[in-house]
Amino acid sequence: MARTSSRDRMKNEINAGSMxxxxxxxxxxxxxxxxxxxxxxxxxxxxxxxxxxxxxxKLKKRNVFSVLVNAQDQLLVRGELTDVxxxxxxxxxxxxxxxRREDLSTDPKNAIISxxxxxxxxxxxxxxxxxxxxxxxxxxxxxxxxxxxGIPYSEELPVAYRKAIKEKIPFVLSEAEPTNFGxx
Numbered sequence: 594m595a596r597t598s599s600r601d602r603m604k605n606e607i608n609a610g611s612m613x614x615x616x617x618x619x620x621x622x623x624x625x626x627x628x629x630x631x632x633x634x635x636x637x638x639x640x641x642x643x644x645x646x647x648x649x650x651k652l653k654k655r656n657v658f659s660v661l662v663n664a665q666d667q668l669l670v671r672g673e674l675t676d677v678x679x680x681x682x683x684x685x686x687x688x689x690x691x692x693r694r695e696d697l698s699t700d701p702k703n704a705i706i707s708x709x710x711x712x713x714x715x716x717x718x719x720x721x722x723x724x725x726x727x728x729x730x731x732x733x734x735x736x737x738x739x740x741x742x743g744i745p746y747s748e749e750l751p752v753a754y755r756k757a758i759k760e761k762i763p764f765v766l767s768e769a770e771p772t773n774f775g776x777x
Contacts (some may be wrong), residue, residue, distance in 0.1 A: 598738045635723060637768075646776040655696060656703045662722055664713025677721055684729035688762065701733070709769040730764050737762060 660680070661669040668675045670683060688704040690697040698704035706726055710719055731746070737758050738746035746758065 597711045624641055635720070652705065653699070653703075655703050656698045657707055658684060658698070658708045658723065660709070660726070661689060661737060662708075662710040662714045663717060664711040666715055666718040668722065672696050677718070677725060680722065680725040681729045681732070685733055688729065705767055707767045708768065710771050712771045712773055714771070727764075730762065733762050 659669075659671055663669070668677055668680065670680065675683065684706065687697050688701050688706075690699075690701075708722065708726065710722075735746040738744060738750065738754065741758065742750075742754055744750070746755070
């Protein structure tokens with residue numbers, strides 16, 4: 594009978610043959626169960642596709658809030674050079690027209706915001722301008738909701754309340770096709 598020394602008893606090995614299988618199964622488990630967030634971008638409801646030419650409508654100039662962004666990321670609002678920081682307040686004043694001025698929209702239902710940018714406009718400025726215009730509507734909806742129902746406007750608001758507010762102040766943003774540098 595062979596003698597076993599205490600040193601031989603200490604050389605017990607762990608069978609690692611199934612460790613690779615376990616690691617592989619864990620990898621598959623995490624790949625299958627993990628969700629990856631995807632940027633959703635700007636959600637815009639597009640009109641239905643039609644082969645027919647759209648009907649042209651004659652609009653009152655006072656009901657159109659034109660916003661132009663050039664290739665140097667400068668903002669021209671209703672013919673005046675404007676800073677992005679002032680855009681939200683100007684848009685709110687145009688849409689609501691609380692003083693009933695003759696140069697602003699006749700009614701929030703008739704107010705149209707026209708956004709046109711140059712192909713050279715940076716994406717960051719485009720998104721910033723779009724966000725300011727959307728924020729103007731959000732603030733107007735919130736003010737109207739506070740006035741009508743005494744609560745702030747939110748996604749938890751009943752659908753009927755949101756629909757009533759958006760009927761009074763509809764979100765109308767018309768985006769023109771971008772132009773090339775210097776083209777008008």
